[in-house]
Amino acid sequence: MSEVVKLHFDVDGEDFTSAGQASVQVKKILRQLGINPEIIRKVSIAMYEGEINMVIHAGGGYADILIYEDRIEIHLVDHGPGIANVEMAMREGWSTAPDNIRSLGFGAGMGLPNMKRYTDDMKIDSALGEGTRITMRINL
Amino acid sequence: MTVEALANALELSALVVAEPEREIDGVYIGDLLSWVMGRAKSDNVWITIMSNINVIAVATLADVSCVILAEGVSLDEETLAVARAKGVNLYTSPKTAYQLAAAIAALPV
Ligand SMILES: Nc1ncnc2c1ncn2[C@@H]1O[C@H](COP(=O)(O)OP(=O)(O)O)[C@@H](O)[C@H]1O
Ligand SMILES: [Mg+2]
Numbered sequence: 001m002s003e004v005v006k007l008h009f010d011v012d013g014e015d016f017t018s019a020g021q022a023s024v025q026v027k028k029i030l031r032q033l034g035i036n037p038e039i040i041r042k043v044s045i046a047m048y049e050g051e052i053n054m055v056i057h058a059g060g061g062y063a064d065i066l067i068y069e070d071r072i073e074i075h076l077v078d079h080g081p082g083i084a085n086v087e088m089a090m091r092e093g094w095s096t097a098p099d100n101i102r103s104l105g106f107g108a109g110m111g112l113p114n115m116k117r118y119t120d121d122m123k124i125d126s127a128l129g130e131g132t133r134i135t136m137r138i139n140l
Numbered sequence: 141m142t143v144e145a146l147a148n149a150l151e152l153s154a155l156v157v158a159e160p161e162r163e164i165d166g167v168y169i170g171d172l173l174s175w176v177m178g179r180a181k182s183d184n185v186w187i188t189i190m191s192n193i194n195v196i197a198v199a200t201l202a203d204v205s206c207v208i209l210a211e212g213v214s215l216d217e218e219t220l221a222v223a224r225a226k227g228v229n230l231y232t233s234p235k236t237a238y239q240l241a242a243a244i245a246a247l248p249v
Contacts, residue, residue, distance in 0.1 A: 017192075017193050017194075019194070019197075020194065020197035020198075020201075021197075023197070023201060024197055024200055024201070024226065027200065027201060037182065037203070038182070041182060041201070041202070041203050044201045045177045045201050045202065048177070048197065048198075048201050049174065049177065104173075104190075104192050104194060105171055105172055105173040105190045105192065105194060105195070106172075106173055106174065106194070108172040108173070108174045108175055109174075110172070110174035110175055110177075110178055111174050113178070114174055114177055114178045117178060
């Protein structure tokens with residue numbers, strides 16, 4: 001089915017306080033497009049978790065949001081260290097986040113599980129030393 | 141019940157009043173932001189002692205009706221400005237999260 005809207009965001013790996021701006025922006029645009037609020041919530045939370053992960057764990061990257069008639073796709077790409085054990089990383093509570101990140105309320109090891117919870121399909125392609133590509137799909 | 145009625149009933153101090161007429165539905169208490177995003181529901185009152193700028197993004201994305209900072213926690217002016225810009229209802233109270241939740245539970249619906 002033909003692509004309706006494509007959004008692209010660069011995620012700054014240096015700036016932790018502005019992390020989430022892309023997600024908040026996406027939320028706003030989805031609202032303007034008249035997307036159902038529960039779908040907006042799922043998309044924007046899944047994207048935020050991914051965005052935060054790119055900042056905390058990967059030194060930044062980019063996010064592409066593709067809005068089709070029947071689905072929304074979120075593509076998150078970074079050239080960080082990669083994930084050594086994806087199965088382990090997907091477990092609730094598993095985290096390598098440092099203490100300074102935990103003191104900000106992140107690093108509970110619930111980000112990837114939340115991304116899975118809020119999407120209809122999620123795929124992680126990660127290679128050590130090369131980076132991580134996460135693709136998520138939410139059906140409309 | 142509206143956010144404004146809740147704020148009056150619990151004698152909350154207003155930090156940002158963006159949408160006082162918004163209806164509240166249920167409560168979520170937590171400081172770990174991914175737990176909040178995973179478990180809080182739309183329109184919940186979110187009670188937390190977490191006090192950094194990421195609270196505002198999480199409140200927006202989780203679509204809670206308002207945030208109550210417990211134990212007298214406050215936020216710096218920069219964060220308040222972001223909350224204002226994003227339209228997040230934000231209050232503070234000297235009460236503990238438990239006291240706030242108990243007070244909300246005791247309110248007539
Ligand atoms: N983009 C990424 N690049 C490298 N490692 C990642 C990335 N995303 C997640 N991880 C790894 O997976 C773990 C679990 O991620 P997550 O569930 O979001 O929990 P948290 O971010 O709280 O640690 C992280 O601690 C980190 O080790
Ligand atoms: Mg995470």
